Amino acid sequence: MGESIYAFCFRINGAGGDVCVILKPCRRGRLRYLKTVQAGTPALPIFGKMKILFVTPVIPTQTDGRRPYNYLKYLSKRHDVRLITMKLPEQTEDDAQHIREMGVPTTTIDIIPFRSCMKSVIGLLRGDPLRVSWCRYEEMRTAIRQALNQDHFDIAHFDRMRMGQFAQGIPCPTLIDFTDSLVMYFQRTLRHRQKFFEWCIDRWELATIPRFERNVLPFFDAAIVCSLIDADVFHRYHPEYEFEVIANGVDLQQFSPKSHPAGHAPRCVITGTLFYFPNIDSIRFYRESILPDIRRRFPWIETDVIGTRPIREMQNLDGRDGIHILSDVPRMEDHLYQDDIYLCPLRVAAGIRNKILEAMAAGMPIITTRLGTEGLELKHEKEVLFAETGREFAEQIEQLIQTPELGRQLGKNARAYVEERHRFDVLGAKLENLYERLITRSKSS
Numbered sequence: 490m491g492e493s494i495y496a497f498c499f500r501i502n503g504a505g506g507d508v509c510v511i512l513k514p515c516r517r518g519r520l521r522y523l524k525t526v527q528a529g530t531p532a533l534p535i536f537g538k539m540k541i542l543f544v545t546p547v548i549p550t551q552t553d554g555r556r557p558y559n560y561l562k563y564l565s566k567r568h569d570v571r572l573i574t575m576k577l578p579e580q581t582e583d584d585a586q587h588i589r590e591m592g593v594p595t596t597t598i599d600i601i602p603f604r605s606c607m608k609s610v611i612g613l614l615r616g617d618p619l620r621v622s623w624c625r626y627e628e629m630r631t632a633i634r635q636a637l638n639q640d641h642f643d644i645a646h647f648d649r650m651r652m653g654q655f656a657q658g659i660p661c662p663t664l665i666d667f668t669d670s671l672v673m674y675f676q677r678t679l680r681h682r683q684k685f686f687e688w689c690i691d692r693w694e695l696a697t698i699p700r701f702e703r704n705v706l707p708f709f710d711a712a713i714v715c716s717l718i719d720a721d722v723f724h725r726y727h728p729e730y731e732f733e734v735i736a737n738g739v740d741l742q743q744f745s746p747k748s749h750p751a752g753h754a755p756r757c758v759i760t761g762t763l764f765y766f767p768n769i770d771s772i773r774f775y776r777e778s779i780l781p782d783i784r785r786r787f788p789w790i791e792t793d794v795i796g797t798r799p800i801r802e803m804q805n806l807d808g809r810d811g812i813h814i815l816s817d818v819p820r821m822e823d824h825l826y827q828d829d830i831y832l833c834p835l836r837v838a839a840g841i842r843n844k845i846l847e848a849m850a851a852g853m854p855i856i857t858t859r860l861g862t863e864g865l866e867l868k869h870e871k872e873v874l875f876a877e878t879g880r881e882f883a884e885q886i887e888q889l890i891q892t893p894e895l896g897r898q899l900g901k902n903a904r905a906y907v908e909e910r911h912r913f914d915v916l917g918a919k920l921e922n923l924y925e926r927l928i929t930r931s932k933s934s
Contacts, residue, residue: 538567538568538569539568539569539643539644539921539924539928540568540569540570540571540640540641540642540643541564541568541569541570541571541642541643541644541645541646541924542571542573542633542636542637542642542644542645542646542659542661543557543560543564543570543571543572543573543593543645543646543648544572544573544574544633544645544646544647544648544652544656545557545572545573545574545575545648545649545652546574546575546624546648546649546651546652547574547575547576547577547580548574548575548576548577548580548584548585548588548595548597549561549572549574549588549648550580550584550587551821552762552796552797552817553577553580553584553762553797554648555737555843556648556666556715556737556843557648557666559737559738559740559913559917560646560917560920561588561591561593562591562740562913563913563914563917563920564917564920564921565591565592565593567921570592570593571593571594571595571596571636571640571642572588572593572594572595572596573595573596573598573629573632573633573636574596574597574598575597575598575599575600575624575626576597576598576599576600577600578599578600578601578602579798582597585597596632596636598626598628598629598632600623600624600626605622605623605624608622608623608625608626609622609623612625613693616697616700617701618650618651618693618694618697618698618701619690619693619694620650620651620694621650621651621654621701623651624651624652624654625654629655633655637659637660641661642661643661643662643924643928644661644662644663644664644924644928645659645661645662645663645664646663646664646666646924647663647664647665647666647709648665648666648668649666649667650665650667650671650698650701650705652665653665653701653702653705653706653708653709654705656705656708656709657708659708661931662710662711662924662927662928662930662931663708663709663710663711664709664710664711664712664713664923664924664927665705665706665708665709665711665712665713666712666713666714667702667712667713667714667719667723667732668713668714668715668719668840669714669715669716669719669839669840669841670714670718670719670722670723670839671694671698671839672695672698672699672722672726673718673719673722673839674837674839674840675691675692675695675698676695677836677837677838677839678691678766678767678837679691679692679695680837681766681770681836681837682766687766699726699727702723702726702727703726703727706727706730710927710931711731711733711923711927712730712731712732713732713733713734713735713920713923714732714733714734714735714840715734715735715736715737715840715841715864716734716736716840716841716863716864717734717864718863718864719732719734719839719840719864720732720734733923735916735919735920735923736841736864736910736911736916737840737841737843737846737911737916738846738911738912738913738914738915738916738917739843739846739847739850739911739912739913740850740913741850741908741912741913743822744821744822744825744847744850744851745850745851745852746827746851746852746900746904747826747827747851748826748827748828749826749828749829753828754789754790754791755828755829755830755889755890755893755896756791756792756793756829756830757783757790757791757792757793757829757830757831757832757886758792758793758795758824758829758830758832758848758853759771759772759775759792759793759794759795759831759832759833759834760794760795760796760821760824760825760831760844760847760848761796761844762796762797762798763794763796763797763798763799763800763803763814763816764797764798764799764800766837767835767836767837767838768796768835769800769802769803770835770836770837771833771834771835771836771837772803772806774834774836774879775832775834775882776806776810777879778878778879778882779832779834779879779882779883779886780810780811780812781810782879782880782883783882783883783886783887784810784811786883786887787887787890789811790811790886791811791812791813792810792811792812792813793815794806794812794813794814794815795815795816795818795821795824796815796816797817798816798817799814804816821847822847822851825847825848825851825853826851826853827851827852827853827854827896827897827900828893828896828897829853830853830854830856830886830889830890830896831848831853831854831855831856832855832856832882832886833845833848833855833856833857833858833861833862834857834858834861834876834882835858835860835861836858836860837860838860838861838863839863840863840864841863841864841865842861842862845857845861845862845865846907846911848903849872849903849906849907850904850907851900851904852900852901852903852904853900853903854874854889854895854896854897854899854900854903855872855873855874855899855903856873856874856875856876856882856885856886856889857874857875858875858876858877859875859877862875865906867903867906870899871899871902872899872902872903872906873899873903874888874889874899
């Protein structure tokens with residue numbers, strides 16, 4: 490790890506707020522001035538450059554694993570990061586190459602579906618969650634061990650519960666990012682599953698996950714989640730452990746407000762991974778309970794459903810009732826306009842929705858269930874409009890079409906909210922600070 494760097498913060502009248510002076514030790518006990526930064530500007534962490542081992546269940550991209558992707562994007566500019574990751578069959582070497590181009594050496598372990606199915610069958614006999622057994626590859630354990638033998642790491646960061654199985658015996662401080670509560674997620678999915686087999690899988694996961702969490706938590710020096718609501722659920726099941734909250738963030742330069750050319754009719758926009766049950770369920774709800782009412786009021790209205798890897802049911806909606814399925818778009822931000830209407834009719838969820846943060850950063854007026862904004866302190870008719878039933882959604886959509894100035898004000902307020910609370914760089918700095926605390930604790934013990 491690099492030399493220590495000290496930060497001293499001052500409030501100077503007339504200087505436009507707090508400033509932070511960065512100093513570095515030099516010979517004879519003196520401190521050398523490096524630079525001064527405005528408060529809120531990410532500065533070098535106190536410890537300087539860290540060596541970080543990052544372990545994920547999928548190659549982090551803007552569609553698969555957005556939270557670790559954002560962390561890597563931030564950390565790689567300031568630290569030496571090495572990624573060991575599993576690679577989904579749908580992912581390509583281009584995904585891994587994109588991470589390498591950030592300056593992050595990346596080792597990938599291919600997930601082979603047939604092999605993972607066999608491991609899941611064995612996992613049933615062991616009483617493990619299926620998502621854990623699916624990823625139980627000895628090659629992953631070997632890659633982590635080889636990395637530790639080749640280099641000294643200051644901290645190891647494991648993304649998601651299922652990666653916890655590989656954390657035993659790590660010689661440096663360790664952290665696990667659960668992100669959200671799977672227990673809460675499966676408690677909610679059970680009420681909406683339409684297929685008995687899928688209901689059985691969710692029931693098994695709900696029964697086995699708390700025990701697995703309890704088994705892996707002793708491997709870690711810290712655990713983080715994305716909201717206080719998720720932390721409360723974890724505390725209920727594991728009261729002897731602390732869970733730090735680091736919210737999801739959004740890149741405010743990547744997602745910024747823009748408008749269609751004059752005369753463009755507003756459209757409804759829904760985004761999300763189109764193989765993920767909560768998004769599938771929300772689109773079913775939209776088509777069956779919201780869209781018919783909207784089309785009666787506004788026959789011209791069109792809906793763009795934008796996401797990755799749509800299942801056949803989603804593909805079959807393309808061209809029906811003004812619905813357009815836009816799959817695997819290269820850049821989500823190119824499709825979010827502040828004069829369209831963003832819809833989030835979620836009935837199943839856990840954690841903080843990245844897609845909501847992206848729509849807010851893009852300055853879009855948003856209509857959502859309260860569950861869709863869980864973990865966020867948003868107010869009705871200030872940053873968003875809330876709706877729960879099909880009729881309520883239709884009425885709110887009609888209101889935005891007839892009063893576009895309301896939509897513009899909602900979008901402006903939503904953008905201001907994420908600028909204040911979900912800045913990508915500020916949350917990255919919060920993760921750095923947690924790393925530093927863990928390293929300091931390790932050294933002192």
